[in-house]
Amino acid sequence: MSETNADKREEPRATRDRYRHYIIIPTRWMDNDVYGHVNNVVYYSYFDTVINRYLIGEGGLDIAAGEVIGIAAESHCRYRQAITFPKDIDAGLAVSKLGRSSVRYEIGLFPQGEEEVAAEGWFVHVFVDRVTRRPTPIPERLREALSRLVVA
Numbered sequence: 478m479s480e481t482n483a484d485k486r487e488e489p490r491a492t493r494d495r496y497r498h499y500i501i502i503p504t505r506w507m508d509n510d511v512y513g514h515v516n517n518v519v520y521y522s523y524f525d526t527v528i529n530r531y532l533i534g535e536g537g538l539d540i541a542a543g544e545v546i547g548i549a550a551e552s553h554c555r556y557r558q559a560i561t562f563p564k565d566i567d568a569g570l571a572v573s574k575l576g577r578s579s580v581r582y583e584i585g586l587f588p589q590g591e592e593e594v595a596a597e598g599w600f601v602h603v604f605v606d607r608v609t610r611r612p613t614p615i616p617e618r619l620r621e622a623l624s625r626l627v628v629a
Contacts, residue, residue: 490594490597491583493567493569493587495569496570496571496583497569497628498571499567499569500567501566501589502527503565504560504562504565514559515561517554520586520596523586524568527569528570528582528584528602531570531622532622536621537616537618537622538619544607545605546604546607547603547604548603548604548605548610549601550603551599551600551601552601553599553600557593557595558593560586565588566589567589568586569584569585569587570583571627572624572626572627572628575620575623577614578603578612578613578614579603579604580601580615580623584598584599584600585597604616604619
């Protein structure tokens with residue numbers, strides 16, 4: 478027997494308390510596509526923005542000259558509702574898995590003033606040696622910063 482759309486139950490949306498860190502990201506005029514909403518590929522740039530601002534600001538990641546860099550290994554986004562310019566976004570960040578050399582982030586994008594997540598996703602970084610590109614343990618300062626974001 479096949480399953481119909483009526484039989485499928487949508488997973489509940491993440492709530493603001495799921496995330497441990499927030500930044501405000503302003504949408505830009507150029508983020509909108511011809512359909513009048515933020516284009517899907519732009520959501521991934523929002524993910525990169527909230528993650529890397531945290532890594533640089535809280536974890537001390539030196540993106541220009543540090544011995545260790547983060548390489549994107551996987552990413553996923555579930556679009557729940559459209560975001561449109563000029564709405565600002567509260568970008569939430571959490572960590573669901575903190576390994577020896579990798580981390581899985583959870584990201585939620587909330588239009589300011591709204592309680593329901595418009596997009597939610599995950600992103601995996603593998604930390605590698607800048608020169609050899611081989612996995613390396615997450616530096617202690619960075620690990621400490623990431624551990625503050627861990628959720629069950």
